[in-house]
Amino acid sequence: xxxxxxxxKIIRREIPxxxxxxxxxxxxxxxxxxxxxxxxxxIPNKLIPTINDITEQDExxxxxxxxxxxxxxxxxxxxxxxxRLIMNCNKDAGQEVFxxxxxLLGGKNLGRLIG
Ligand code: 5GP
Numbered sequence: 485x486x487x488x489x490x491x492x493k494i495i496r497r498e499i500p501x502x503x504x505x506x507x508x509x510x511x512x513x514x515x516x517x518x519x520x521x522x523x524x525x526x527i528p529n530k531l532i533p534t535i536n537d538i539t540e541q542d543e544x545x546x547x548x549x550x551x552x553x554x555x556x557x558x559x560x561x562x563x564x565x566x567x568r569l570i571m572n573c574n575k576d577a578g579q580e581v582f583x584x585x586x587x588l589l590g591g592k593n594l595g596r597l598i599g
Pocket of ligand 1: 490501502513514515516517518525571572578579580581582
Protein backbone atom coordinates (compact mmCIF):
# COMPACT_ATOMS: atom_id res chain seq x y z
CA UNK A 485 0.00 0.00 0.00
CA UNK A 486 1.53 3.30 -1.09
CA UNK A 487 2.10 5.93 1.56
CA UNK A 488 0.03 9.10 1.22
CA UNK A 489 1.89 12.38 0.86
CA UNK A 490 0.99 16.00 1.53
CA UNK A 491 -0.46 16.09 -1.99
CA UNK A 492 -3.37 13.83 -0.93
CA LYS A 493 -4.26 16.40 1.73
CA ILE A 494 -4.14 19.16 -0.90
CA ILE A 495 -6.47 17.15 -3.18
CA ARG A 496 -8.93 16.72 -0.29
CA ARG A 497 -8.49 20.43 0.59
CA GLU A 498 -7.41 19.52 4.13
CA ILE A 499 -4.43 21.86 3.85
CA PRO A 500 -4.31 25.12 1.91
CA UNK A 501 -2.98 25.34 -1.63
CA UNK A 502 -3.59 27.70 -4.54
CA UNK A 503 -5.64 25.26 -6.61
CA UNK A 504 -6.08 26.47 -10.19
CA UNK A 505 -7.95 23.45 -11.54
CA UNK A 506 -9.63 20.34 -10.17
CA UNK A 507 -11.89 17.67 -11.61
CA UNK A 508 -12.62 14.04 -10.75
CA UNK A 509 -9.26 12.87 -12.17
CA UNK A 510 -6.65 15.56 -11.50
CA UNK A 511 -5.78 18.55 -9.32
CA UNK A 512 -3.49 21.44 -10.29
CA UNK A 513 -2.04 23.95 -7.84
CA UNK A 514 0.77 26.50 -7.65
CA UNK A 515 4.11 25.19 -6.42
CA UNK A 516 4.97 26.47 -2.93
CA UNK A 517 8.51 27.26 -4.08
CA UNK A 518 8.12 28.54 -7.65
CA UNK A 519 11.08 28.21 -9.99
CA UNK A 520 9.49 30.42 -12.69
CA UNK A 521 6.74 33.08 -12.85
CA UNK A 522 4.30 30.26 -13.60
CA UNK A 523 5.04 27.04 -11.71
CA UNK A 524 2.06 24.75 -11.34
CA UNK A 525 1.92 21.09 -10.35
CA UNK A 526 -0.60 18.84 -12.09
CA ILE A 527 -1.25 15.63 -10.18
CA PRO A 528 -3.62 12.68 -10.45
CA ASN A 529 -6.19 12.49 -7.65
CA LYS A 530 -5.29 8.81 -7.44
CA LEU A 531 -2.05 8.10 -5.58
CA ILE A 532 0.68 6.80 -7.89
CA PRO A 533 4.06 7.12 -6.12
CA THR A 534 6.42 7.22 -9.13
CA ILE A 535 6.33 7.03 -12.91
CA ASN A 536 7.50 3.42 -12.48
CA ASP A 537 4.15 2.61 -10.84
CA ILE A 538 2.04 3.79 -13.80
CA THR A 539 0.13 0.95 -15.47
CA GLU A 540 -1.69 0.67 -18.78
CA GLN A 541 -4.91 1.35 -16.87
CA ASP A 542 -3.55 4.86 -16.23
CA GLU A 543 -3.09 5.68 -19.92
CA UNK A 544 -6.21 7.89 -20.16
CA UNK A 545 -5.38 9.58 -16.87
CA UNK A 546 -1.87 10.50 -18.05
CA UNK A 547 -3.24 11.85 -21.31
CA UNK A 548 -5.74 13.92 -19.32
CA UNK A 549 -2.91 15.41 -17.25
CA UNK A 550 -1.27 16.60 -20.47
CA UNK A 551 -4.53 18.09 -21.79
CA UNK A 552 -5.10 19.90 -18.48
CA UNK A 553 -1.51 21.21 -18.60
CA UNK A 554 -2.11 22.75 -22.03
CA UNK A 555 -5.40 24.32 -20.87
CA UNK A 556 -3.74 25.84 -17.81
CA UNK A 557 -0.85 27.15 -19.95
CA UNK A 558 -3.48 28.91 -22.06
CA UNK A 559 -5.22 30.31 -18.93
CA UNK A 560 -1.87 31.56 -17.68
CA UNK A 561 -1.16 33.24 -21.03
CA UNK A 562 2.05 31.31 -21.65
CA UNK A 563 0.87 28.92 -24.35
CA UNK A 564 2.32 31.01 -27.18
CA UNK A 565 5.47 32.22 -25.38
CA UNK A 566 6.18 28.64 -24.31
CA UNK A 567 6.51 26.45 -21.29
CA ARG A 568 8.11 23.24 -20.05
CA LEU A 569 6.53 20.11 -18.57
CA ILE A 570 8.74 18.04 -16.26
CA MET A 571 8.13 14.83 -14.34
CA ASN A 572 10.88 13.62 -12.00
CA CYS A 573 11.28 9.96 -11.10
CA ASN A 574 13.22 8.82 -8.04
CA LYS A 575 16.52 9.96 -6.56
CA ASP A 576 18.68 10.94 -9.51
CA ALA A 577 15.90 13.14 -10.92
CA GLY A 578 15.41 14.76 -7.50
CA GLN A 579 11.87 13.51 -6.86
CA GLU A 580 10.88 14.76 -3.40
CA VAL A 581 7.17 14.00 -3.23
CA PHE A 582 6.17 10.42 -4.00
CA UNK A 583 2.85 11.17 -5.66
CA UNK A 584 3.50 11.70 -9.37
CA UNK A 585 3.26 15.28 -10.54
CA UNK A 586 3.86 17.21 -13.71
CA UNK A 587 5.62 20.56 -13.27
CA LEU A 588 4.30 23.25 -15.61
CA LEU A 589 6.92 26.00 -15.84
CA GLY A 590 6.82 29.18 -17.89
CA GLY A 591 6.59 32.95 -17.96
CA LYS A 592 10.29 33.47 -18.70
CA ASN A 593 12.96 32.02 -20.96
CA LEU A 594 13.71 28.71 -19.24
CA GLY A 595 17.06 28.16 -20.95
CA ARG A 596 18.40 24.76 -21.82
CA LEU A 597 16.97 21.73 -20.07
CA ILE A 598 20.34 20.15 -19.39
CA GLY A 599 23.75 21.79 -18.98
P1 5GP B 1 9.73 17.04 -7.10
O1 5GP B 1 11.12 17.47 -6.75
O2 5GP B 1 9.23 15.90 -6.25
O3 5GP B 1 9.57 16.79 -8.58
O4 5GP B 1 8.81 18.30 -6.83
C1 5GP B 1 8.06 18.47 -5.68
C2 5GP B 1 7.53 19.89 -5.74
O5 5GP B 1 6.49 20.00 -4.80
C3 5GP B 1 8.58 20.93 -5.38
O6 5GP B 1 8.71 21.85 -6.47
C4 5GP B 1 8.03 21.59 -4.12
O7 5GP B 1 8.28 22.98 -4.06
C5 5GP B 1 6.55 21.28 -4.21
N1 5GP B 1 5.90 21.14 -2.92
C6 5GP B 1 6.31 20.37 -1.87
N2 5GP B 1 5.46 20.47 -0.84
C7 5GP B 1 4.48 21.34 -1.24
C8 5GP B 1 3.29 21.83 -0.61
O8 5GP B 1 2.97 21.51 0.55
N3 5GP B 1 2.52 22.69 -1.31
C9 5GP B 1 2.82 23.05 -2.59
N4 5GP B 1 2.00 23.91 -3.22
N5 5GP B 1 3.94 22.60 -3.24
C10 5GP B 1 4.75 21.75 -2.56
